[in-house]
Amino acid sequence: MAVEVEHVHPHSTIDDDKIIRTGTLWTTVAHIITAVIGAGVLSLAWSTAQLGWIAGPVVLFSFAFVTYVSSSLLSDCYRSPDPVTGTRNRSFTDAVRVILGKKHAWICGLLQYLSFYGTAVAYVITTSTCMRAILKANCYHKEGRDGDCEYGGNLYMLLFGVVQILMSQIPDFHSMVLVSVVAAIMSFCYASIGFGLGFAQVIENGKIAGSVTGYPAVSVAHKLWLTFQALGDIAFAYPYALILLEIQDTVKSPPAENKVTKRASAIAILVTTFFYLGCGCSGYAAFGNDTPGNLLTGFGFYEPYWLVAFANACIIVHLIGGYQVNLHYLT
Template sequence: MAVQHTLEVANDRCGDDGCSVRTGTVWTCIAHIIAAVIGSGVLSLAWSTAQLGWIAGPVSLLCFAIVTYVSAFLLSDCYRSPDSITGKRNHSYMDAVRLNLGRTQTWFCGLLQYLSLYGCGIAYVITSSTSLRSIQRANCYHKEGHKVPCEYGDTIYMLLFGGIEIVMSQIPDFHNMAWLSTVAALMSFCYSFIGLALGFAKVIENGEIKGSIGGVPADSLAQKLWLAFQALGDIAFSYPYSLILLEIQDTLKSPPPENQTMKKASMAAIFITTFFYLCCGCFGYAAFGNNTPGNLLTGFGFYEPYWLIDFANVCIVLHLVGGYQVYSQPVFAFVEKWFAVKFPNSGFLNNFYTFKLPLLPVFQLNPFRLCFRTAYVISTTGLAMLFPYFNQVLGVLGALGFWPLAVYFPVEMYFVQRKIGAWTRKWVVLQTFSIICLLVSLLALIGSIEGLISAKLS
């Protein structure tokens, strides 16, 4: 049974007028962050560590963790303006940039942010299909032996994941998906623990710690540099969540002030993720050395116990179902709000239909939401089929959005928010920090694009 009603655009969740109830806590915040951060990127960290070696690999992981926390610290103070405690809410990253840096930089920020969010959706489709295919391959290897090819295609698994996401994309917004982020975070812990345990067990079985200070050797210095730069891009992809930080912060209740809760949650979440990243990256490299696979749980360095590999890959897929939504909801919110404001009298855009099915909660369906979100999922699935290159895609996405979204905009907005003048001590320190991150981001982007082109041509 369906009942029609019209959504009042004026009842948008802007302002402190009591029209919406924010119930987020530090725990839901940590769940959102972990669902966003511990994703497909963690599985490539053993490969990244292998390319960089025993010193540069772990150091790079720690450095990116520090950069991510600094970025989160700066950006969380920009949720309210001009005062970070009682000022007007900035409900999204773009809102904060618009208020602090002006219209021109807002367009640049929006282009990068939504391109990065869209790219994450593509990467998650690729990763999910890889994990689903690996379940079938693990069972084949167990029955037929490790020498059998056991090759399977990706297309059917990408279509399956896309179908699931079409349904899940009808979740209205961030405020209604704390449960999904919690499930996703729990799944990420499961497969991270499994990857860590398998790597540790493999090291014990080998009786030695493999790897070297210089990392995996290459045919030439240029090739070594390309791979090292691509590894930096993969690490950059696996850490920052700045592009959705303010959207997550907008779910938090107050008091205490939202920026205090976000800083506390960021510290806890980054500590947890860094622990898992170091363990998975280092134990994976120690177990396989120069033969470290690009994806720790699907590259088949591990064959047995096959049921544990299957379970880990199921956890990955369940996590990616939630992770896809964490990165897609800001895009949905932006597009739907823009069209609703542009065409306030359109029933297609603003009419909602309430459905009540037996044994299920009341569900509201909007025609435009259904059509747009379905088309969005179909497009990410289609592009994933065209570029099914796990490590290379992660590297390009990470390098492209790392500096502007995780460093440049937070630093520049912090200057405006705190009225920090040029050539003061804090200005010099933060600008130096920004320039160093820019150089790293450029190197990672160059290496990752080269890797993507090489994979496409091979």
């Protein structure tokens, strides 16, 4: 008796839901880096300045470790009840519904949407700020640092929205690989530029600025406020739990999806922490207590203006891709 054999792509798998998955370790790393590294990496110098030379790096490493542990635990929830052979939970909400019940799924779903709303607002504002920073860099180069180089941001917010409407026509998360790869490359570019400019400024200054205790606040209450703000900035810069299972759902098997995701998380967090430490420490070493809120849009550096403008353009491209990665989680 003849048996019909379904032809399957040699580098993919068809599972219980009949979806072809082609994700690999490196596409997973690209998705995670796109979701994690944002323009916030350039504000970590300010966060380090509030905490000082000891607490700053320690907090960065601590959050990196917590993020890896939490992502490893969550990756085992992709399949249940067995993390290798169980039924797929294709989203965080699905996993909560299966493991904890519908009531908890509703609560977690609401919190996820609120979190994405805040992230989306931050992306829109940051993109607009970067567009204005490009114009300012050129203006300061021509007019000098005392030039009148103020620009409105509403038009650029609208432009960002138009681009996102067009980008949202990408059919599904499995089609986001190229977007994530380009966005990850952009994040490497602007983070490296921020790192390099900070290091160059330290060499030019001939000394390492900063102190063990960080920014000398005017009072204990003020210091606590700045410290908690810095901790919040660093904490916000790491987690990607909201879309980890969606990313894991793109991975082919064998090997088991949770093993690939754990390894990808380790690689992505190591890369992320390297750039976070580089930008945070080099920026603080360069400016000390005068560290700006953002090394590039806050104009800690004015020259070379073309490099500052290019770095901000890289931020824009990355945020466009990062917004889409988060958006596909919701849809």
